[in-house]
Amino acid sequence: MRKFGIAVLSVMMLVCLAMVALAQGNPRGTSTLTIKGKTVSVDYGRPSLKGRTTDALLGRLPAGGVWRLGADTSTTFKTGIDLAFGDVTIPAGEYSIWMQRQTDNSWKLLFDKKHGQWGEPTPDPADCFASVPLTESKPAATVEMVTLTLSKASGGGTLTIQWGTLEVAASFKAK
Numbered sequence: 001m002r003k004f005g006i007a008v009l010s011v012m013m014l015v016c017l018a019m020v021a022l023a024q025g026n027p028r029g030t031s032t033l034t035i036k037g038k039t040v041s042v043d044y045g046r047p048s049l050k051g052r053t054t055d056a057l058l059g060r061l062p063a064g065g066v067w068r069l070g071a072d073t074s075t076t077f078k079t080g081i082d083l084a085f086g087d088v089t090i091p092a093g094e095y096s097i098w099m100q101r102q103t104d105n106s107w108k109l110l111f112d113k114k115h116g117q118w119g120e121p122t123p124d125p126a127d128c129f130a131s132v133p134l135t136e137s138k139p140a141a142t143v144e145m146v147t148l149t150l151s152k153a154s155g156g157g158t159l160t161i162q163w164g165t166l167e168v169a170a171s172f173k174a175k
Contacts, residue, residue, distance in 0.1 A: 025071070025072065026045045026046055026047050026048075026070075026071040026072050027045075027046050027145075028043060028044065028045060028046065029043070029044050029045075029046045029070075029145075029146070029147065029148065030042065030043050030044075031148055031149050031150040032150065033150035033151070033152060033157050035081055035152075035156060035157060035174045036081055036174050038079070038080035038081035038092070038174075039078070039079075039080045040077075040078070040079045040080070040081070040083070040150055040157065041077075041078045041079075041150070042075065042076065042077050042078075042097070042148045042150060042159065043075065043076045043078075044069065044070035044075035044076070044146065044148050045068075045070035045071030045072040045073060045075070045119070045146070046070065046071065046145040046146050046147070047070065047071040047145065047146055048144050048145050049142075049144050049145075049163070049164055053164055053165070054163050054164030054165055054166045055164075055165070057164075058101070058166065061101045062101070063101055063102060063103040063105075064100065064101065064102075064103070064125070065100070065101050066098050066099070066100050066101075066110065066122035066123065066125060067098065067099045067100075067101070067122070068098060068119035068120065068122060069097055069098050069099050069146075069148075069161065070119070070146050070148075071119065071146070072118070072119060073116065073117070073118060073119065074096035074097075074098070074112075074115060074116065074117050074118070074119050075096060075097050075098070075148070076094060076095070076096060076097075076115050076116065077094070077095045077096070077097045077111065077159075078093075078094045078095075079092050079093065080092055081174050081175070082174070082175035083156065083172040083173070083174060083175065084156075084172060084173045084174075084175050085109075085130075085132040085170055085171070085172045086132060086133075088130050088131075088132050089130075089175065090111055090129075090130060090172075093113075094115050095111045095112055095113060095115055095129065096111075096112045096114060096115040096116070096117065096123075097109055097110065097111055097112070098110040098112065098122060098123065098128070099134070099161070099168075100125050100131065106133065106134070106136065107133075107134040107136065107168050108131045108132065108133055108134060109131065109132050109133075109134050109159075109170050110123070110125055110128040110130075110131045111128060111129045111130045111131070111132075112127070112128045112129060113129050132170050133170070134161070134168035134169060134170050135168065135169050135170070135171075136166075136167065136168050137167050137168075137169070138165075138167065139162055139165060139166075139167040142164055142165055143162040143163055143164060143167075144164075145163070146161075146162070146163045147161075147162045147163070148160070148161050148162075149162070153171055155173045155174060156171065156172045156173035156174050157171070157172055158170070158171045158172070159172070
């Protein structure tokens with residue numbers, strides 16, 4: 001009888017763990033870059049458009065509104081080296097990153113010292129550690145799932161964010 005109880009308890013624990021894993025619902029993506037022997041990485045949820053458009057989904061976001069930049073658990077940006085995004089320095093460390101719509105419909109990338117939280121509620125931009133402007137361009141093709149890519153550039157790199165017809169990027173240099 002005792003073995004049966006242990007078996008039932010084990011099965012129940014496995015079911016609970018599977019439910020937690022499935023609760024996030026969206027696959028995770030990662031991108032990694034090595035600069036001066038140090039690692040820069042981003043880990044994020046990858047929602048799909050599923051027949052919708054980014055204009056319909058993100059177009060509802062008012063000026064000043066914040067998007068979690070992915071799905072489920074907040075997007076985590078880790079850097080083992082200080083980075084300069086223009087005149088903004090992001091010290092080595094771990095951050096959650098978010099996108100904020102501006103009044104002219106451009107975007108800013110927000111760095112929050114809190115990380116690992118669920119994507120809602122979004123942080124107050126005034127409480128974020130730093131923000132940097134994102135440069136918008138037209139993607140070569142529509143991208144079904146949110147995709148964040150770190151790529152090398154002279155002396156640093158570029159973080160590119162793509163979803164549907166949205167493509168924005170921020171360049172950085174190693175300090």
